[in-house]
Amino acid sequence: MGRKRHTAEDIVANLRQVEVLTAQGQPVADAIRAIGVTEVTYYRWRKEYGGLKGDQVKRLKELETENGRLRRAVSDLTLDKLILTEAAKGKLLSPARRRACVDRVKAALGISERRACRALGQHRSTQRKIPTTPDDEVALTADIIALARQYGRYGYRRITALLRAAGWVANKKRVERIWRREGLKVPARQPKRGRLWLNDGSCIRLRPQRPNHVWSYDFVTDRTHDGKAFRMLCVIDEFTRESLAIRVARKLKSADVIDTLANLFILRGIPTHIRSDNGPEFVAQALRDWIAAVGTRTAYIEPGSPWENGYVESFNGKLRDELLNGEIFYTLKEAAIMIEAWRRHYNAVRPHSSLGYRPPAPETTVWPARKPMAQMPSPN
CATH class of the missing domain: 1.10.20 (Histone, subunit A)
Known part of the structure; x- marks a missing residue:
């Protein structure tokens, strides 16, 4: 049998037993033998637990x-x-x-x-977990960097849309991971501005409901390399977000606005409303009479409230941010060509966030109608 291991409670009980036996006159050696241990063990116990009780x-x-x-x-x-x-x-x-x-x-x-x-x-x-790198990681990273270099004002979401349009199968999380790893970034956007609201909770601004429902137009000003100013008349369809025209000239008056609108009305039809601010070119009586004569209506915003014309203001900001701030125009002709090229890219290629990262008017290939074969002359 193995040797019994005494717990602290057992040791205290044995010590109390020895005390009781010696108090009755029994010799200490006999009392120690009665508890079944040696004298060395007894005195070691008494040194460690002497005077203690069970609790x-x-x-x-x-x-x-x-x-x-x-x-x-x-x-x-x-x-x-x-x-x-x-x-x-x-x-x-x-x-x-x-x-x-x-x-x-x-x-x-x-x-x-x-x-x-x-x-x-x-x-x-x-x-x-052993990290694995996809086989196409290097090529995808190179394409992301190339697109970020080409479109410096695009974030990773628009870059993802461009990659998908180019044939890549990559979600935005993977593109974001590579984007952050390569240290690419776009400056923070400006804070959003609130709209004007009526007492009944309805918004003052007329909302577009279909194509050609509401057009809006506004002026943007820039300068060529020699310091001379030029103006751009931007016209957009608020529903489709498509840029209908950007007219570039040193000076633009109400007659130029009428000429631009006339060309667009012939090509695209007459919109229900045309929204603008209260600039002198837009409130000119000649322009207002002409707009009323062709069968459309004006929708002027409140003075000093450019956020009510938010669609074209947003477009103007993208035009300035993505093109005007990064290009030096040496002549007015160069500016007109570059701005028109950007407008076509904006309509056909550039992903638009409010359209599910699709361009407003993507290019499509229209095959020409097949001409009937010329009837062969009779051999007779």
Whole structure:
């Protein structure tokens, strides 16, 4: 049989038994033999537990357990501090950097992978996963950088739409990951402005409901390299977001506005409403009479409220941001050609966020009608 292991309660009970036997006049040696231990063991017990009672022994055992738990907690906290101190050299934002950090902490402190992952909040399956790079990663990255270089004001969402149009099968999360990894970014947009509202909660602004329902137009001003100013008359269809025309000239008056609108009315039909601000060219009596005569109506915004003409204002901002701010025009002819090329790109290629990242008027191939074969002359 194995040797019996005495608990603290058993030891205190045996010591009390010896005290009772010796109090009755029995020799100490006989009392020690009665509890079945040697004198060396008895005196060791009495030195450690002498004078204690059963409840005191129980409390002592609890204190020892609590002390051990506190020592382990302090040890864990100290180790956590060492791990975090070792890992504090940079931010751990990506799984790859977390994996590298866990490996570095393991090598520096000689701890297990489980302990390092627990302290750094890294899942062990993520730590053990071997990262794989798709075969087309290099080519996709090159195309993203090329598009970002060509269209410097496009974000990763528009770049994703252009990639899909080019035949790539890539979602926006993957493009965003590569975009951030390569350090590409676009400056933050300007804060949005609120609209004017009536007392009944309805918006003052007329909302387009179909193509040719509401057109809007406005002027944009820029300068050529010699410092001379020129103006651009921008006309858009608010429903389709298509840029109908951008007329470029040194000066544009109400007669030029009438000429531009007349050409568009002949090609595209007459819209129901034409929205504009209260500029002198748009409120001229000759223009208002001509618009009324052709069968359309004006929709002027409130003075000092450009956000009510938000569609064309947004278009003007994109025109300036994506073209005018990045080009130097040496002549007016060069400006007209570059602006018209950008307008065609805007309509046919550029993804529009409000249209599900589709261009307003994508180009389509129209095959010419097949001509009937000429009747062969009779041999007779």
